[in-house]
Amino acid sequence: MSGKMCSSSNSVIQAQKLVDQLRVEASMERFKISLSAADLVKYCQDHRRSDPLLTGIAASSNPFKDKKSCVLL
Amino acid sequence: MCDQTFMAATFGPCDNCSKASPLMNIYIKTEAINYCSFCMEMMACQGLQKGETLVSLKRESDTLKKKLEEERAKLNDVELHQVAEKVEVLGALPIKTRRVLKGHGNKVLCMDWCKDKRRLVSSSQDGKVIVWDAFTLNKEHGVTMPCTWVMACAYAPSGCAVACGGLDNKCSVIPLSLDRNENLAAKKKSVAMHTNYVSGCTFTNSDNQLLTSSGDGSCALWDVESGQLLQSFHGHTADVLSLDLAPSETGNTFVSGGCDKKANVWDMRSGQNIQSFESHDSDINCVKYYPSGDAFASASDDATCRFFDLRADREVAVYQKDSIIFGATTVDFSLSGRLLFAGYNDYTINVWDVLKGTRASCLFGHENRISRVRVSPDGTALCSAAWDNTLRIWA
Secondary structure, three states: OOHHHHHHHHHHHHHHHHHHHHHHHHHOOOOHHHHHHHHHHHHHHHHHHHHHHHOOOOOOOOOOOOOOOOOOO | OOOOOOEEEEEOOOOOOOOOOEEEEEOOOOOEEEEHHHHHHHHHHHHHHHHHHHHHHHHHHHHHHHHHHHHHOOOOOOOHHHHOOOOOOOOOOOEEEEEEEOOOOEEEEEEEEEOOEEEEEEEOOOOOOEEEEEOOOEEEEEEEOOOOOOOEEOOOOOOOOOEEOOOOOOEEEEEEEEEEEOOHHHHHHEEEOOOOEEEEEEEOOOOOOOEEEEEEOOOEEEOOOOEEEEEEEEEEOOOOEEEEEEOOOOOEEEEEEEOOOOEEEEEEEOOEEEEOOOOOOOOOOEEEOOOOEEEEEEEEOOOEEEEHHHHHHHEEEOOOOOOOOOOOEEEEEOOOOOEEEEEEEEOOOEEEEEOOOOOEEEEEEOOOEEEEEEEOOOOOOOOEEEEOOOOEEEE
């Protein structure tokens, strides 16, 4: 896997890196799900009216939907 | 996966004893060690004798891992769908195929929308990159890349260029010109150089910076103008298959997912891995940020899509069904974040209710695996690319 000469010292270095990384992650400030999930739900609710795929918009304003208009001459 | 370790000889101050001497440069996957040969031997011998150090480090990493798990478990006071109980149930979604874009000669592997909400770029296994006008089905530009399997393509924020890359281990930027007779392939510029295939690419907030992910296990940030590597991100222990930039204007983080089943969140300026999530049982094929930037979703070969909350630092929802046994290859959120569109290897696109965790709809139509789904910038349509050589626009 790594240079054969220093394989044992490599694993020490790798283990040290792992411990450093874990220390960084452990020091992170975390929030309870009840709080952060509430924010996610709030975002959804706030933006639901501006979501065309969710609410569906009229064919006339959606360029992809075919316009069903009949012109009587 | 390719072996990243090799030795080269240079001259300079040793990292350990600071004496100027010929150095052995050893790159150990994540870091470069420049020691003189004497210090190198000392390190090797010490390594053998310090078997205890290795053991104590392992012990410390195990305790830290356990502590992390406990911290994360403490926050699990309620499930996402419980918080979302009061939210009204989704009605029937009137989404169907509105356009079928035919023209690729082989599997379509990737696509991206332009910010003008009507153009899109797609790339395929036959080496072709095509820019389409989705309203008229017109093919505006076509470039043939010298390699097959163009696995990644992205539209520049200005709409004036596209980036693409794949098995050639490079990511190239092609400026789009209004002159249809101009040979675009001649103006192609190689920006990113990896040591393995390029699996994903995206422009950052400007046309001048490109972020790429690669099968060599790293992600990298490049300056398009000079081709210079601005920052590299090491930490994945296997191929990185996907990346996504955080949505905010000021944000400078991105998330990546790979074959090591991990999804990592990175700080673009420092190159530091800020958070790591490991709950999938198989390769993560795609990652995508929630529109608010506080969460992201991932699609995996284990047939599930999962939703991770960045502030709670844990998974908060799993989107799965016993009847879904094929891997999920791609995900994208609708504009409000309520819907999660996920493409699977069973040729279908499942639409999940993000908050309640249930499936809202299933879109049929493609005749082979879905490789990519993307919602248009104004949220009016969904584009899907598949191995049946076509792209479909759903609205």
